Amino acid sequence: MENDSQTEKILITGGGGYFGFRLARKLHSAGAKVFLFDVHPPGQALPEGMVFHQGDIRDYSQVEEVVRGVDCVFHIASYGMSGREQLNRQLIEQVNVTGTENVLKACVQCSVPRLVYTSTFNVVFGGQVIEGGDETLPYLPLHLHPDHYSRTKSLAEMEVLKANGSALAGGSGVLSTCALRPAGIYGPGEQRHLPRVVGYIESGIFRFVYGDPGSLVEFVHVDNLVLAHELAAKALTEERGCSATGQPYFISDGKPINNFEFFRPLVEGLGYSFPKLRLPVPLIYFFAFLTEMVHHLVGPVYNFQPLLTRTEVYKTGVTHYFKMDKAKRELGYEPREYTMDEVVEWFRTRGHGKTRNTSPTKRFILNIVVMVAFIAVLLSFLPVVGY
Numbered sequence: 001m002e003n004d005s006q007t008e009k010i011l012i013t014g015g016g017g018y019f020g021f022r023l024a025r026k027l028h029s030a031g032a033k034v035f036l037f038d039v040h041p042p043g044q045a046l047p048e049g050m051v052f053h054q055g056d057i058r059d060y061s062q063v064e065e066v067v068r069g070v071d072c073v074f075h076i077a078s079y080g081m082s083g084r085e086q087l088n089r090q091l092i093e094q095v096n097v098t099g100t101e102n103v104l105k106a107c108v109q110c111s112v113p114r115l116v117y118t119s120t121f122n123v124v125f126g127g128q129v130i131e132g133g134d135e136t137l138p139y140l141p142l143h144l145h146p147d148h149y150s151r152t153k154s155l156a157e158m159e160v161l162k163a164n165g166s167a168l169a170g171g172s173g174v175l176s177t178c179a180l181r182p183a184g185i186y187g188p189g190e191q192r193h194l195p196r197v198v199g200y201i202e203s204g205i206f207r208f209v210y211g212d213p214g215s216l217v218e219f220v221h222v223d224n225l226v227l228a229h230e231l232a233a234k235a236l237t238e239e240r241g242c243s244a245t246g247q248p249y250f251i252s253d254g255k256p257i258n259n260f261e262f263f264r265p266l267v268e269g270l271g272y273s274f275p276k277l278r279l280p281v282p283l284i285y286f287f288a289f290l291t292e293m294v295h296h297l298v299g300p301v302y303n304f305q306p307l308l309t310r311t312e313v314y315k316t317g318v319t320h321y322f323k324m325d326k327a328k329r330e331l332g333y334e335p336r337e338y339t340m341d342e343v344v345e346w347f348r349t350r351g352h353g354k355t356r357n358t359s360p361t362k363r364f365i366l367n368i369v370v371m372v373a374f375i376a377v378l379l380s381f382l383p384v385v386g387y
Contacts, residue, residue, distance in 0.1 A: 009033045014038055017077075019185055023225075043191075059102075072233050078095060080092035083196065096152035097155050103115070104163045116232045117178070119248065124138070125320045131319060182228075211317030211318070219255075235330060249330070265339070288307075288313050
């Protein structure tokens with residue numbers, strides 16, 4: 001039996017989430033002793049030997065307790081990526097900034113030598129066109145971020161990379177850090193974006209697309225992102241020449257594609273027709289702005305899920321994709337080929353598909369509501385355009 005003192009000990013903040021748990025299972029299968037830290041437990045049973053600690057990253061004492069004794073931290077925990085979560089500025093700040101500060105402080109105090117931070121494309125993107133950008137792009141000025149999530153993730157990444165080389169307590173070495181900037185994550189069982197998309201499809205809301213059909217964005221399959229994190233952790237070690245220390249990396253499948261064309265196989269695979277109506281981005285952005293204003297007014301009473309936020313309009317309708325030469329060169333990252341087939345099958349085996357279509361009466365009412373809403377927005381928007 002392997003000596004436990006020689007087994008690599010890994011902590012994953014946000015380990016109860018979709019990606020965190022996927023990473024945990026991969027590391028566990030490779031022989032690591034994996035500890036999960038999250039406010040919510042995983043939705044699946046833990047493999048034998050994996051340990052879950054329920055706690056809040058905003059509480060330093062809890063963070064220090066779980067960090068003590070580990071060899072590497074994967075800091076994945078964050079809040080406010082999409083939907084109504086994007087509108088809770090206070091919680092976003094506490095989790096993304098204060099939480100990251102707690103993790104960094106605990107790593108130094110507990111002499112943890114390595115930290116891999118899960119960042120985002122958004123640290124450099126705020127609605128402007130980016131074609132084949134790379135890591136030499138400067139951070140987007142903080143005041144230009146269209147949402148608080150992106151702003152706080154940018155602040156957190158800066159702190160993580162600045163902490164690289166910090167002396168560990170007791171003179172036991174230095175902290176080595178790096179940051180991975182993934183595109184939108186997809187894969188079977190993903191719980192943040194795909195169920196929302198499928199919900200819109202099945203409810204009949206998905207009646208239009210928007211933006212230039214030539215606009216391109218990127219996605220990353222969950223297992224490619226797991227691979228990138230494994231490689232990044234290894235590239236922080238002396239055995240690999242510490243090649244990743246203090247560095248950011250863009251991570252995706254390496255296949256820029258129109259956002260809506262990416263989801264076409266899912267729409268049609270579930271038996272629905274792909275929308276033919278295409279609307280301009282400014283119109284949808286204005287609709288999202290009005291929705292956010294309504295949420296600001298009624299959110300304290302009814303915390304509804306916005307159809308889209310302004311940031312989501314930018315992220316899905318404006319071209320932004322990045323080169324991965326640096327990740328390939330310094331991490332050895334080579335994305336593998338994946339399709340949406342497994343995602344479609346995952347939803348179909350759980351009863352999703354055309355058979356779940358709404359009744360004719362409900363569809364008729366929904367059509368009227370959607371039509372009236374967009375006519376109202378259009379009438380409100382036109383004078384602004386002509387001003």
